[in-house]
Structures are given as structure tokens and as C-alpha cells.
Amino acid sequence: xxxxxxxxxxxxxxxxxxxxxxxxxxxxxxxxxxxxxxxxxxxxxxxxxxxxxxxxxxxxxxxxxxxxxxxxxxxxxxxxxxxxxxxxxxxxxxxxxxxxxxxxxxxxxxxxxxxxxxxxxxxxxxxxxxxxxxxxxxxxxxxxxxxxxxxxxxxxxxxxxxxxxxxxxxxxxxxxxxxxxxxxxxxxxxxxxxxxxxxxxxxxxxxxxxxxxxxxxxxxxxxxxxxxxxxxxxxxxxxxxxxxxxxxxxxxxxxxxxxxxxxxxxxxxxxxxxxxxxxxxxxxxxxxxxxxxxxxxxxxxxxxxxxxxxxxxxxxxxxxxxxxxxxxxxxxxxxxxxxxxxxxxxxxxxxxxxxxxxxxxxxxxxxxxxxxxxxxxxxxxxxxxxxxxxxxxx
Amino acid sequence: xxxxxxxxxxxxxxxxxxxxxxxxxxxxxxxxxxxxxxxxxxxxxxxxxxxxxxxxxxxxxxxxxxxxxxxxxxxxxxxxxxxxxxxxxxxxxxxxxxxxxxxxxxxxxxxxxxxxxxxxxxxxxxxxxxxxxxxxxxxxxxxxxxxxxxxxxxxxxxxxxxxxxxxxxxxxxxxxxxxxxxxxxxxxxxxxxxxxxxxxxxxxxxxxxxxxxxxxxxxxxxxxxxxxxxxxxxxxxxxxxxxxxxxxxxxxxxxxxxxxxxxxxxxxxxxxxxxxxxxxxxxxxxxxxxxxxxxxxxxxxxxxxxxxxxxxxxxxxxxxxxxxxxxxxxxxxxxxxxxxxxxxxxxxxxxxxxxxxxxxxxxxxxxxxxxxxxxxxxxxxxxxxxxxxxxxxx
Numbered sequence: 001x002x003x004x005x006x007x008x009x010x011x012x013x014x015x016x017x018x019x020x021x022x023x024x025x026x027x028x029x030x031x032x033x034x035x036x037x038x039x040x041x042x043x044x045x046x047x048x049x050x051x052x053x054x055x056x057x058x059x060x061x062x063x064x065x066x067x068x069x070x071x072x073x074x075x076x077x078x079x080x081x082x083x084x085x086x087x088x089x090x091x092x093x094x095x096x097x098x099x100x101x102x103x104x105x106x107x108x109x110x111x112x113x114x115x116x117x118x119x120x121x122x123x124x125x126x127x128x129x130x131x132x133x134x135x136x137x138x139x140x141x142x143x144x145x146x147x148x149x150x151x152x153x154x155x156x157x158x159x160x161x162x163x164x165x166x167x168x169x170x171x172x173x174x175x176x177x178x179x180x181x182x183x184x185x186x187x188x189x190x191x192x193x194x195x196x197x198x199x200x201x202x203x204x205x206x207x208x209x210x211x212x213x214x215x216x217x218x219x220x221x222x223x224x225x226x227x228x229x230x231x232x233x234x235x236x237x238x239x240x241x242x243x244x245x246x247x248x249x250x251x252x253x254x255x256x257x258x259x260x261x262x263x264x265x266x267x268x269x270x271x272x273x274x275x276x277x278x279x280x281x282x283x284x285x286x287x288x289x290x291x292x293x294x295x296x297x298x299x300x301x302x303x304x305x306x307x308x309x310x311x312x313x314x315x316x317x318x319x320x321x322x323x324x325x326x327x328x329x330x331x332x333x334x335x336x337x338x339x340x341x342x343x344x345x346x347x348x349x350x351x352x353x354x355x356x357x358x359x360x361x362x363x364x365x366x367x368x369x370x371x372x373x374x375x376x377x378x379x380x381x382x383x384x385x386x387x388x389x390x391x392x393x394x
Numbered sequence: 395x396x397x398x399x400x401x402x403x404x405x406x407x408x409x410x411x412x413x414x415x416x417x418x419x420x421x422x423x424x425x426x427x428x429x430x431x432x433x434x435x436x437x438x439x440x441x442x443x444x445x446x447x448x449x450x451x452x453x454x455x456x457x458x459x460x461x462x463x464x465x466x467x468x469x470x471x472x473x474x475x476x477x478x479x480x481x482x483x484x485x486x487x488x489x490x491x492x493x494x495x496x497x498x499x500x501x502x503x504x505x506x507x508x509x510x511x512x513x514x515x516x517x518x519x520x521x522x523x524x525x526x527x528x529x530x531x532x533x534x535x536x537x538x539x540x541x542x543x544x545x546x547x548x549x550x551x552x553x554x555x556x557x558x559x560x561x562x563x564x565x566x567x568x569x570x571x572x573x574x575x576x577x578x579x580x581x582x583x584x585x586x587x588x589x590x591x592x593x594x595x596x597x598x599x600x601x602x603x604x605x606x607x608x609x610x611x612x613x614x615x616x617x618x619x620x621x622x623x624x625x626x627x628x629x630x631x632x633x634x635x636x637x638x639x640x641x642x643x644x645x646x647x648x649x650x651x652x653x654x655x656x657x658x659x660x661x662x663x664x665x666x667x668x669x670x671x672x673x674x675x676x677x678x679x680x681x682x683x684x685x686x687x688x689x690x691x692x693x694x695x696x697x698x699x700x701x702x703x704x705x706x707x708x709x710x711x712x713x714x715x716x717x718x719x720x721x722x723x724x725x726x727x728x729x730x731x732x733x734x735x736x737x738x739x740x741x742x743x744x745x746x747x748x749x750x751x752x753x754x755x756x757x758x759x760x761x762x763x764x765x766x767x768x769x770x771x772x773x774x775x776x777x778x779x780x781x782x783x784x785x786x787x788x
Contacts, residue, residue: 003433011426011433019420022636026413026420032405032602036704037713039397039405070464070603073621073631085508103621103630110620114479114508202632208426209464209634210603224618226504227467227497236497237467238596240603242416243634310430319431 004363007319008356009296015205021249025242033239034230043241050248054212057251059188067213067234068244072179075198075213076103079175082221083144084111091141092116097129098339099151104177125341126288127156135166142172149178153323153336153352154286155293164193183254184293195219206250210243261357265295268355271364279372286340296354300346303385304378309351316370321352398757401713402750403546403690409599415643419636427633437635444642448606451645453582461607461628462638466573469592469607470497473569476615477538478505485535486510491523492733493545498571519735520682521550529560536566543572547717547730547746548680549687558587577648578687589613600644604637655751659689662749665758673766680734690748694740697779698772703745710764715746
């Protein structure tokens with residue numbers, strides 16, 4: 001039985017053209033891109049072609065501003081720790097928000113053990129950072145501001161352009177974690193005005209384990225990986241050639257196809273939202289629908305546990321998630337949802353539904369039916385629901 | 395025209411079984427190994443299978459002592475920086491050798507900017523570290539000793555077991571950079587007695603951009619990549635699934651095939667060494683032939699430039715290198731060869747020849763002929779050679 005993937009924030013399938021490019025790479029005898037003979041030249045050329053496609057996707061001025069990494073997490077670690085270490089003589093204060101990905105939060109926590117200080121600004125009930133709050137947090141020790149582009153649990157998009165402008169006015173470096181946005185919505189490093197931008201290949205249907213970091217020319221940063229002189233001396237280590245070739249192909253396709261993909265997944269998401277009241281009542285939409293990724297929505301269904309919903313939907317062959325895959329295994333309620341002001345119990349009943357290019361309208365309808373069934377089964381056995389239902393009908 | 399690869403230290407071709415496994419992975423719809431539904435379970439299972447194969451290859455006691463990384467460079471950076479940061483309260487002194495890979499040297503340089511201190515022991519003319527020198531360098535501040543298993547430019551193997559025993563006696567953590575040894579010669583973390591061991595997949599014919607770090611249970615270390623809880627909380631980031639599957643397959647094959655591969659490449663190397671005097675005179679063998687990898691040899695050919703030899707051999711369809719690919723682009727003479735006591739001019743005339751399972755005896759003979767031709771062409775136009783030849787015949 002085919003599993004219908006509605007968890008396109010955790011894992012996207014590879015596009016057929018990406019598979020093809022990677023299989024061709026596997027079947028080509030590439031050498032080491034840094035070696036001195038022709039075997040190596042072919043490999044170096046393949047990497048530079050991929051870099052060009054990625055640079056165009058984010059509108060970098062120069063291709064060498066793109067560093068290939070092992071994924072979004074490495075990009076974020078590199079950006080935050082690399083800037084902190086390289087600019088420790090200027091100051092030790094970093095500003096971030098309460099709803100960042102764990103890669104940002106834990107990189108900053110790590111730096112806190114090395115005498116760096118953090119200010120984390122909160123978000124409003126609509127899930128957005130107030131740029132004025134960021135500006136207020138600036139001190140003469142501030143060396144970096146790191147705010148995400150879109151949130152990985154709600155899809156809400158942040159006012160990055162305004163915050164970047166503030167950072168620039170104060171001559172502070174600005175990093176944007178755009179892992180869930182690049183290749184999904186238009187992201188342009190020039191118009192955003194960011195100094196560093198982290199992204200990964202899988203959100204735009206490339207392979208996992210490969211990503212990129214945009215580093216604007218002139219930014220003072222240390223490498224995270226020291227060693228050889230690969231990636232213009234910014235990231236040592238023999239390149240993941242096959243992954244990079246896959247990412248390059250995916251970037252090329254994303255740039256060409258972005259509008260069509262956005263329209264397709266937005267239609268599915270809007271269908272879901274329009275039809276949802278017919279199948280489930282008493283839920284909260286956590287996504288800010290005025291500023292969000294087109295393909296995803298976070299919904300907290302009252303009186304039930306999201307984990308149970310996920311498992312029961314799995315039995316019905318639908319893959320959804322309760323939160324980002326990176327946080328799976330942690331039992332605590334999502335820091336993102338609590339930051340929105342959600343009650344603990346409601347946060348526990350949250351589903352993240354993320355549509356992809358491989359989904360069709362009839363899958364949305366089938367999913368809604370399954371979801372309605374699962375929710376009423378779970379509520380039938382929920383003491384809390386009975387109590388609340390009793391109160392409502394009283 | 396087929397290029398004959400005699401540069402198996404820079405880049406190895408993928409074995410057919412590895413290609414096959416990777417192509418199958420590309421054609422399977424895997425999910426995110428950390429996600430909560432079945433799509434993810436398949437991926438998690440594939441990663442754990444690969445981890446088992448890798449754990450067996452290095453004889454780790456527990457599979458969870460293996461962390462998958464983006465390659466040898468990340469493994470080395472993780473081991474050295476991670477141990478230094480996590481044990482900064484115990485001391486700030488690290489011991490290493492003069493002939494380490496740049497990943498080690500530059501990781502240590504980076505730490506030197508964070509108030510760590512280094513002692514680098516020299517090697518003897520045979521290219522080996524004297525364990526007694528390491529012991530002499532120990533202070534009450536020493537928290538880590540990092541010595542490589544085999545050198546990437548000469549293939550000379552270090553007395554790792556003796557040094558690890560000294561480290562253990564002094565209760566100091568010991569890291570071994572075994573990137574060019576694991577899967578090439580037997581490497582057993584138990585009998586070596588190491589606490590941390592870095593390695594990569596490509597030296598045993600797996601994909602580039604994927605590697606591993608053995609961390610003995612109980613070792614205090616920080617992650618290099620902070621974020622999600624992947625890899626038992628030791629290395630955040632969505633895994634390079636296709637690369638890891640390739641590495642697992644390559645590890646399985648390496649374990650089974652090690653003796654045969656060693657015998658095959660040793661035969662080619664020995665044939666090369668036996669026949670070399672018929673084609674070239676006045677050269678120096680830099681490899682310690684009593685303690686070395688079976689498949690490679692470093693030879694300095696007097697009165698010529700290695701770079702020119704490489705380029706001319708490239709025209710003849712032979713791929714060799716002058717040094718490690720990671721150092722290409724740097725114009726300085728190899729620190730490894732200078733540490734051996736080689737003259738600057740002789741170091742410049744060095745070729746590293748590394749045979750692989752895909753080479754045949756007739757290729758060695760063809761290569762020797764081409765090498766002889768190239769060397770005499772270059773010497774004919776070398777003023778230094780004329781002068782020396784004149785002196786010798788005078």
C-alpha cells in the first residue's frame with residue numbers, strides 16, 4: 001500500500017531529474033576535485049556548475065559566496081559559531097528569537113559556554129518577531145543577529161527584510177536560517193539584505209545531507225571545518241560530489257518551477273483548510289496565513305494527543321508529523337508553539353501538514369476523511385473531551 | 395582514452411556493489427530517519443545497518459560508538475575541537491606530530507586562538523614518531539594526544555599502539571586520524587587502544603563526503619554540529635542517507651576483501667619499486683617500507699619538478715599526484731617531506747603513487763615507461779641536472 005506523504009517538511013522525495021543526475025554521477029568515474037590531473041578537473045567542473053545553479057537560486061552576486069555544506073544544520077552552526085569566533089574582539093552579544101530551529105538555539109547555547117551572551121526576542125500571537133524588539137535588544141557588544149526566514153513548525157514567515165535593514169544600520173552582521181524557505185518561496189539575498197543565509201537541498205527535492213551557506217563577500221567568519229583549502233578556504237574536506245550534483249540539479253529545477261509549485265501546494269493547503277471544519281471541530285490554526293510558506297499548516301486539535309494521531313494515520317497510510325523531525329524523541333512540548341502562547345495541552349495536539357508537488361487533490365480529501373475518523377476515535381476515549389463536551393451541552 | 399588512476403589516495407572509484415546500493419537508495423522513497431511514521435523507519439533502519447557494517451570494520455564494541463560525519467575532515471575537527479572544548483576545565487595542552495594532515499594541524503591552530511597550547515613532536519628520518527618523545531611532551535595540562543595512523547603523503551604507519559598505551563597510562567585521551575588506513579589495512583580500535591578514531595569512506599571505495607568518527611563510550615566530547623538529536627545526540631543534522639548507505643556497503647566489502655586487496659596492491663607497488671631503477675635514476679623513496687600502507691609509495695625524483703611530471707603524465711593518460719589533494723593549490727613544499735629531512739629541491743620533485751584494486755600489472759609497466767620518458771625529457775631541459783650530471787661525470 002502506497003504511503004501518502006503529507007510530511008514534506010521532514011522529508012521530500014527526490015525529483016526524477018535529480019535521481020537521474022545523481023545516478024549519472026555515480027556511474028561516472030570522477031576524481032577528487034582538488035587533484036591535479038584530468039580525473040579531478042571533471043569533478044571540479046561538476047561542483048562549479050552546481051554552485052552556479054545554487055547561487056542563482058538565492059541571487060548571490062558571486063558564485064564563490066556559496067559554500068557547500070553537509071546540510072542546513074552545518075550551515076547554521078558554521079554561520080553562527082564562525083561569526084562569533086571571528087568577531088569575538090568586537091563584542092560577545094548575539095540576538096535571536098524564541099522560535100528558532102534547534103540548530104540555532106543549541107549553537108548559541110554552546111557559545112554561551114564560551115562567554116558569549118544572548119538575547120532572545122519573543123514573537124507575537126501571530127508568530128512573528130517585532131523588528132522594533134530586535135532593535136531594542138542591540139547593545140554596543142552585539143556582533144550578530146540571527147532570525148529565521150520561515151518557521152519549520154508553523155511555516156510563518158518573519159519580517160527578515162526589516163530586521164536585516166536594522167542590522168545593517170547598526171553595522172551588525174545578520175544571519176538568516178532559511179532552510180525551510182530556499183527553493184520553496186522566492187529568497188533573494190540582495191533584496192533581503194542578509195549577510196549570511198543557511199539553506200539545504202532537501203526542501204527543494206534534492207538529497208539530504210547536503211546544503212549551502214551564503215556568505216556575503218567581506219564577512220569575517222571562521223570555518224567550522226579546518227583542513228584543506230576546498231570551498232575557497234571556507235570549508236575543508238573532500239566534497240560530497242554526488243550530493244552536490246543532486247543539489248545543483250534540484251536548484252535549477254526549483255528556480256524554473258517555483259511559481260507552479262507554490263500554486264499547486266497552496267491550492268492543496270487551501271482546500272484542506274476550507275474542508276477541515278466539515279471533518280473536525282475545535283482546532284487552532286497556528287500558522288500566520290498572511291505571512292507563510294504556501295505548502296504547510298500547523299493545526300492544534302483540541303483534547304487529543306498529536307502523537308496518537310500520527311500513529312493512527314500511519315496505519316491509514318498517511319505520513320504527517322507533530323513537529324519537526326529534528327525534535328522527535330524529545331517529549332517536551334514544542335518551544336515554538338508555547339512561544340505563540342498556546343496552552344501546553346493544545347500544543348500536544350498539534351499536527352504539521354506539509355504538502356508537496358507529488359500530492360494530488362483527491363489525497364487531501366482522503367486525508368480529511370481519515371483525520372476525521374481518527375480524531376473522533378481518539379476523542380471518544382478522551383476523558384478531557386467528555387468533560388468539555390458535557391460542559392458545552394450543559 | 396582511458397585514464398589510468400594511480401592516485402588512489404586522492405580519489406577511489408566506487409565499487410560496482412557500492413554504486414548499485416546507492417542507486418537503489420536513490421530509487422527508494424526514503425523518509426527522514428528521525429520522523430515518526432513508516433517512511434522514516436525504513437531510512438532509520440538503513441542507517442543502522444550501515445552503522446553495524448562500519449562498527450565491525452573497526453571492531454567497535456558498540457554500534458553507537460560510531461558517528462557518521464561528512465568525511466574525514468569533519469571527523470578530525472569533531473574529535474580534536476570537541477575533546478578540547480569539553481575538557482577545557484582539565485587542561486589546555488594537546489600533543490601532536492609534525493606530519494599530521496592539515497585537518498589536524500589547522501584544527502589545532504584554530505584552538506591556539508582560543509588559549510589552547512600545542513606540542514608537536516618531530517619524526518625520525520624514517521618518518522616515524524618516537525613514542526618516548528610523546529611521553530616526554532606530556533604535562534599536567536595535557537588533555538589530548540592526536541597522532542595519525544598512516545601518513546597521507548608517504549603511507550608510513552605510526553606506532554599508534556605504543557602511543558595509545560602511553561596516553562592511557564597518563565589518563566589522557568588519544569585520537570588517531572586513520573583516514574588513509576581504515577578499510578585499507580586492518581584497523582582495530584580495541585587492539586590499538588584508541589579513544590577516538592577518524593576515518594572516511596572513499597579510501598575503501600565508498601563515496602566522498604561521508605565518513606565516521608569512533609568515540610569510545612564514556613569519552614567527554616562536545617558535538618561540532620549542534621541542533622537535532624541525530625546520531626545519539628553526538629552530531630546534529632539530517633543524515634546523508636545515500637552516502638551512508640554507500641559507505642555501509644563499502645565497509646562490508648572492505649572487511650571481507652581486505653587481505654586480497656592488500657596482496658594485489660602490494661604486488662603492484664613492489665613491481666613498481668623493483669622495476670623503477672630500470673627507468674629512472676637518482677631518486678629517494680620517502681616511504682618507510684617496513685611500516686607502511688601496502689598500496690602506495692612516495693618517491694622524490696631529483697632535479698625535476700613534481701608538478702611538471704604530473705602534467706606530462708596526465709597527457710600520457712596517467713593520473714598521479716605530487717602530494718595530498720587537500721594541499722593542492724598551495725605552493726609551499728610539503729611539511730611532511732621537509733619533516734623527514736628532505737631538501738627543499740628534492741621535496742619539489744616528489745610523486746605519490748597509490749595503486750588500487752582497479753589497477754593491473756601491465757599498467758605498472760606502461761606507467762614506468764611513461765615515467766622514464768617524462769623524467770628524461772624534463773631533465774634534458776633542467777639546468778640543475780646538467781650541472782650535476784657534469785659534476786658526476788667530471
